[in-house]
Amino acid sequence: MNKVYVVGIGPGAGKQMTAEAQEILALCDTIVGYTVYVDLVKEQFSDKLFLTTPMKREVERCRMALEEAKTGKDVAMICSGDAGVYGMAGLMYETGVDFPEVEIEIVPGITAAMGGAAVLGAPLIHDFAVISLSDLLTPWEKIEKRLKAAAMADFVICLYNPSSRKRHDYLKRACEYMLEYKREDTVCGIVRNIGREGETSEILTLKELKDTQVDMFTTVFVGNDETKELNGRMVTPRGYRNV
Amino acid sequence: MNKVYVVGIGPGAGKQMTAEAQEILALCDTIVGYTVYVDLVKEQFSDKLFLTTPMKREVERCRMALEEAKTGKDVAMICSGDAGVYGMAGLMYETGVDFPEVEIEIVPGITAAMGGAAVLGAPLIHDFAVISLSDLLTPWEKIEKRLKAAAMADFVICLYNPSSRKRHDYLKRACEYMLEYKREDTVCGIVRNIGREGETSEILTLKELKDTQVDMFTTVFVGNDETKELNGRMVTPRGYRNV
Numbered sequence: 001m002n003k004v005y006v007v008g009i010g011p012g013a014g015k016q017m018t019a020e021a022q023e024i025l026a027l028c029d030t031i032v033g034y035t036v037y038v039d040l041v042k043e044q045f046s047d048k049l050f051l052t053t054p055m056k057r058e059v060e061r062c063r064m065a066l067e068e069a070k071t072g073k074d075v076a077m078i079c080s081g082d083a084g085v086y087g088m089a090g091l092m093y094e095t096g097v098d099f100p101e102v103e104i105e106i107v108p109g110i111t112a113a114m115g116g117a118a119v120l121g122a123p124l125i126h127d128f129a130v131i132s133l134s135d136l137l138t139p140w141e142k143i144e145k146r147l148k149a150a151a152m153a154d155f156v157i158c159l160y161n162p163s164s165r166k167r168h169d170y171l172k173r174a175c176e177y178m179l180e181y182k183r184e185d186t187v188c189g190i191v192r193n194i195g196r197e198g199e200t201s202e203i204l205t206l207k208e209l210k211d212t213q214v215d216m217f218t219t220v221f222v223g224n225d226e227t228k229e230l231n232g233r234m235v236t237p238r239g240y241r242n243v
Numbered sequence: 244m245n246k247v248y249v250v251g252i253g254p255g256a257g258k259q260m261t262a263e264a265q266e267i268l269a270l271c272d273t274i275v276g277y278t279v280y281v282d283l284v285k286e287q288f289s290d291k292l293f294l295t296t297p298m299k300r301e302v303e304r305c306r307m308a309l310e311e312a313k314t315g316k317d318v319a320m321i322c323s324g325d326a327g328v329y330g331m332a333g334l335m336y337e338t339g340v341d342f343p344e345v346e347i348e349i350v351p352g353i354t355a356a357m358g359g360a361a362v363l364g365a366p367l368i369h370d371f372a373v374i375s376l377s378d379l380l381t382p383w384e385k386i387e388k389r390l391k392a393a394a395m396a397d398f399v400i401c402l403y404n405p406s407s408r409k410r411h412d413y414l415k416r417a418c419e420y421m422l423e424y425k426r427e428d429t430v431c432g433i434v435r436n437i438g439r440e441g442e443t444s445e446i447l448t449l450k451e452l453k454d455t456q457v458d459m460f461t462t463v464f465v466g467n468d469e470t471k472e473l474n475g476r477m478v479t480p481r482g483y484r485n486v
Contacts, residue, residue, distance in 0.1 A: 008357075015266070016261050017261060018253065018259050018260060018261050018353065019260055020259055082357050085368070085371075086369070091481065092365075093474070093478045094473065094478065094480065106362075106365065108360070114352070117328075117332075117351070118326070118327055118350065118351040121332070121349070122335075125329065125330065125333035127372070127375060128328075128372070130371055130373075131370045146398060149392040150372065150392065150393075152392055154385070155393075230340065231339075231340070233336050233347075238380050
């Protein structure tokens with residue numbers, strides 16, 4: 001059966017790709033993706049046919065992959081991080097309804113929450129919530145509700161898409177909601193360019209985070225009530241009766 | 244400087260390990276871990292010294308790794324899934340305070356939430372919460388609060404440690420809490436033995452999940468209000484104004 005693999009290539013491709021993802025990219029005829037991600041794998045898999053679409057052309061990109069598979073090719077659609085976390089896996093299944101002859105398989109990857117956590121230390125050790133601050137496809141009221149609920153129940157919170165040119169004050173607003181339930185000195189961390197050139201990280205308090213400007217290449221971590229800074233690392237204990 | 248790497252080997256080791264994790268296991272002198280995980284990598288890295296401790300001896304395991312690094316060895320402590328999600332990364336930093344001469348580095352891996360999601364389809368595409376039902380280190384009231392908050396704010400919810408011999412009714416109780424806010428026909432999924440021999444999965448409603456008996460090798464996914472079943476896959480759309 002013709003097949004499209006939706007492959008998470010990890011935060012920066014390369015070393016953080018799984019052996020399975022590498023195997024599948026190696027065996028495929030065609031690699032489809034957003035231009036920036038295709039550039040990350042082009043050198044390593046130079047014998048492939050590459051098909052790209054610019055940002056925000058996701059449906060077109062899925063159809064392109066499915067059409068290509070229909071002609072008998074093995075196709076990999078690549079996504080940054082994990083294909084199943086704010087990635088293309090869902091849209092591929094939705095678009096795939098029109099292509100019953102094409103099988104779809106998801107190949108997991110390291111998402112920014114895991115990759116960024118490893119850079120900061122161990123912030124996600126206990127229950128956590130992942131929330132995107134992008135209101136492109138989600139009403140802001142829904143995002144606000146989730147931020148408050150997660151803060152109220154003392155989750156560690158990981159924020160994706162914390163900022164963009166049009167949404168420069170979203171992180172500040174998110175911090176204000178969380179400050180209704182979390183302490184001002186809650187330990188937080190930010191990581192920029194996870195797994196790529198120019199990777200940087202910083203540990204700061206929730207109060208400081210509120211007035212920090214971040215960009216769209218940044219992932220934000222907000223600790224729970226027990227999260228601490230330990231020798232420059234952000235560390236969440238495993239539980240309350242911690243040894 | 245002497246170094247301990249805390250390495251997530253993915254849900255079933257092998258193909259879901261990253262290239263970075265494989266590189267580090269290859270270069271280390273000693274691999275430390277819980278017996279079951281060590282058995283997963285023993286064959287591939289047969290020239291290493293292996294040190295193991297049984298379950299629930301986590302502090303001892305960390306000290307063992309740090310002591311070994313102190314003697315000048317490069318040491319990898321391996322964890323199933325991701326070292327930073329209910330893994331040993333946090334405890335290693337906490338134990339490492341007594342070993343200032345040993346550097347600690349975390350190497351991320353595919354956690355069960357990502358690995359299981361890929362098996363089911365695309366359940367985690369939008370905001371999600373990860374909650375462990377184990378009350379070994381967390382009071383049940385805290386777990387209850389988190390389940391209700393996550394359900395109330397319409398997160399997709401991924402449950403780790405949904406059951407054990409002593410906690411056979413925990414998943415049922417968790418479903419009852421979530422049913423206060425989520426519909427009975429909310430699309431859910433369970434995956435057993437992710438990435439290992441005997442991997443199985445099932446899609447069912449939240450009402451059915453409530454009366455389903457699962458074991459400790461199972462990861463549970465509870466959809467949000469928009470999650471649907473599509474050709475036998477569990478799929479969450481990207482947002483409310485979905486295309």
